[in-house]
Amino acid sequence: MxxxxxxxxxxxxxxxxxxxxxxxxxxxxxxxxxxxxxxxxxxxxxxxxxxxxxxxxxxxxxxxxxxxxxxxxxxxxxxxxxxxxxxxxxxxxxxxxxxxxxxxxxxxxxxxxxxxxxxxxxxxxxxxxxxxxxxxxxxxxxxxxxxxxxxxxxxxxxxxxxxxxxxxxxxxxxxxxxxxxxxxxxxxxxxxxxxxxxxxxxxxxxxxxxxxxxxxxxxxxxxxxxxxxxxxxxxxxxxxxxxxxxxxxxxxxxxxxxxxxxxxxxxxxxxxxxxxxxxxxxxxxxxxxxxxxxxxxxSASPAVTEPQAPAAPPEGPVTVQVDDLVVRHAPGAPPAVDGISFTLEPGKRVALVGPSGAGKSTVLAALMRLLEPECGSVRVNGVNTAELDSGQVRTLMTGLTQDPYIFRTTLRDNLRLAGPEATDDDLARAVRDARLDQWVSRTGWDAELGEDGRTVSGGQLQRLSLARALLYDPQVLLLDEPAEALDEETADALMADLLDVTHDRTTLLVTHRLKGLEQVDEIIVMEHGRAIQRGTHDDLLAVPGYYRDLWQSEALTRR
Known part of the structure; x- marks a missing residue:
């Protein structure tokens, strides 16, 4: 050439x-x-x-x-x-x-x-x-x-x-x-x-x-x-x-x-x-x-270092084990994640909750190899993700981000970004699981969506992004604030549908909202990058702390 x-x-x-x-x-x-x-x-x-x-x-x-x-x-x-x-x-x-x-x-x-x-x-x-x-x-x-x-x-x-x-x-x-x-x-x-x-x-x-x-x-x-x-x-x-x-x-x-x-x-x-x-x-x-x-x-330095000889990606149902993870956004800066540990077994659903800036989204970024941990490890079936190609890691673990992007093209093409080979039946199943089937039946598959989702509502945008994540079907589904910036009714409906569709699916959910979290297997409360509380919904309601206070505040708001 x-x-x-x-x-x-x-x-x-x-x-x-x-x-x-x-x-x-x-x-x-x-x-x-x-x-x-x-x-x-x-x-x-x-x-x-x-x-x-x-x-x-x-x-x-x-x-x-x-x-x-x-x-x-x-x-x-x-x-x-x-x-x-x-x-x-x-x-x-x-x-x-x-x-x-x-x-x-x-x-x-x-x-x-x-x-x-x-x-x-x-x-x-x-x-x-x-x-x-x-x-x-x-x-x-x-x-x-x-x-x-x-x-x-x-x-x-x-x-x-x-x-x-x-x-x-x-x-x-x-x-x-x-x-x-x-x-x-x-x-x-x-x-x-x-x-x-x-x-x-x-x-x-x-x-x-x-x-x-x-x-x-x-x-x-x-x-x-x-x-x-x-x-x-x-x-x-x-x-x-x-x-x-x-x-x-x-x-x-x-x-x-x-x-x-x-x-x-x-x-x-x-x-x-x-x-x-x-x-x-x-x-x-x-x-x-x-x-x-x-x-x-x-010449910009990549956020993560790729291994010279990547290990083979794990096969079958995967278990993700996070051990003493520490992440800083810049050298010398306070740790955004400070020594957090948890395990995602096949079919297990874990929710990360806490105030803004607690480090929840940073945990997801570290899991997807978008950030390099300072110490600690993320292992998939015992294999450190640092030994895997970052693309392979994001094939295993991905999902719904905080800022999903919608291209100025048809609804069908926007969905097929997650599955280019998907059939119409696959698309219909993903839309149905995301509770978008009625909207799609009105607009049609060839309806053109505006740039960055300007022609759809916030709830439709999040559900469309959820349908895209479900169509991609990663082994570990990561959901980052799926109900963010939605009105109360829409957010509650989306969270209910989301928890329903992720039943028996390995899921890590980052959210500010507590309604419906009684369905997840474990809740980890984060503050300043640390896990300050963990347990089931009933366990956390039984002890004083951030979770119970926020639950009571949401209950008063709903009344």
Whole structure:
């Protein structure tokens, strides 16, 4: 693959250089033909120039088409490969360093730097080098001193000017990509959080922050435009002065009219591939910053360390044993989970309850190998999950997360994310178990759901996510706050259905709600990462503590 890509790049470079050389030859031949024809020689003396002019004109278009076709093909392939590698780097869980909008900006905008590196920098620079050398050789054969003037002008326009624009652009280019990411994040907050912003009266403040981000980006882009305009003006000035100097040098050397015309027009055209190099130098500063941002993502440390030789995944009914688990979200931070232990035997249901920040969701993340424990272990049938591939672990243990995502596609396709090979009967069974069958019968399987579940209610969203988890059918079902952000009636109904459908299914449930927990086998009360109480529902009601207090509070609320 790399060898084939390299051959495509070489062909694109050669085609681009051939197109510019054909353009140079066209102008040189046409200049000689026009000036020589003014002397009224015999027609036979002009025949070679006439044929050369036609040949150069035709080949220039052919080679330019080949260069555009091959160059953009290579650039788009390289961009697609870069996005694939970037996406692959994001698949293993990473330490949270970038927001979603920032990652989107890197995926869309920064990966275009690879395309620009080939199309706007590498190919033009190579073609300009070859064309400029050819123009100097032509000038050297006609007037050596004029060739020196042309060489000096090409060096200024093709080397010094791009270096200068790159240095000037470097000051703001490193800030341009983060500014675009910041604006994208503000706009995403306005679009996706419009309802919450309106509810809290924070819409104007959020809009003002977005306008500030837009103003900062606009200021940086104005600087970019000024650098671009200045480089274009200086390049045009250098081109004109060089042509004027060549004409003076040719006349001083005693060159005839034909040679002087050929030299002047050849020099003028030789700057055509050279002048864009100033913009390439300016763009190179942005490309360097974009590639640096891509490297930051690809070099980010994964949240968990994958084993070099993963053990075989356990088969059959699994028993999950958690022993003295300790998890920190950052080095030196207080432990989010501090020495918790429990066992999930086949068919057993365990509930983790406790106040927000107690570490319940962190336990689930550690079980799914989304976080690396500091010490302690999670074993499946005696095999430490650290010895298993993290994908294998999440195949065994997964389920309903706090923030389930619904794609903007049909209900059927959203469900089939969990089971691509699922039949219609499988889908119907999962929907029925999640108590969504009546809703599906009204809307139909091909009803399109809005982005992020905006067209469904909170209860329907949670039930749809539950149906997806049941369709996937992991050996250990993990449920993280399934009734969160639902009204009292909907939450009670969902919890009742959930406890009913998970009967005899190995389940770990994280919840703030206590209603219905008399059906689970064990309840673990967590606080500050520790297990402060454990037992059955009746056991915990018999002793003072968080569980009994919360139960009594919920009972008063229901009355």
């Amino acid at each position: 790399k060898r084939r890509m390299g051959l495509r790049i070489v062909w694109a470079v050669l085609a681009g250089a051939a197109a510019d050389l054909a353009g140079l030859g066209l102008i040189a031949a046409a200049a000689w033909l026009i000036t020589r024809a003014a002397e009224q020689p015999e027609l036979a003396a002009l025949s070679v120039a006439i044929v050369a002019t036609r040949a150069f004109a035709t080949s220039r278009g052919v080679f330019r088409y080949a260069e555009r076709l091959t160059g953009h093909d290579v650039a788009l392939r390289a961009q697609a490969e870069t996005r694939e590698r970037l996406y692959g780097a994001l698949i293993p869980p990473q330490q949270p360093r970038h927001g979603g909008a920032d990652l989107l900006s890197r995926m869309v905008d920064d990966t275009e730097a690879v395309q620009d590196l080939l199309v706007r920098v590498l190919l033009p620079a190579t073609a300009a080098l070859i064309t400029g050398a050819a123009a100097v050789v032509i000038a050297l054969t006609l007037a050596p001193f004029a060739a020196l003037v042309l060489l000096a002008g090409l060096v200024v326009a093709g080397v010094l000017l791009p270096v200068g624009t790159a240095a000037a652009a470097r000051r703001w280019s490193a800030r341009l990509a983060p500014a675009r990411a910041a604006l994208a994040e503000r706009v995403a907050d306005l679009v996706h959080g419009s309802a919450d912003l309106a509810a809290y009266g924070a819409g104007e403040r959020a809009l003002a922050k977005a306008m500030e981000a837009d103003a900062e980006l606009a200021a940086l882009e104005r600087r970019q435009s000024r650098v671009h305009a200045a480089s274009l003006g200086v390049g045009t000035l250098v081109q004109g002065l060089t042509v004027a100097g060549i004409v003076l040098a040719a006349r001083a050397a005693g060159a005839d009219t034909v040679a002087t015309a050929v030299l002047a027009l050849t020099a003028l055209v030789s700057f055509e591939p050279v002048l864009p190099l100033a913009a390439a130098g300016e763009r190179m500063a942005g490309i360097t910053a974009a590639l640096r941002r891509l490297r930051e993502v690809r």
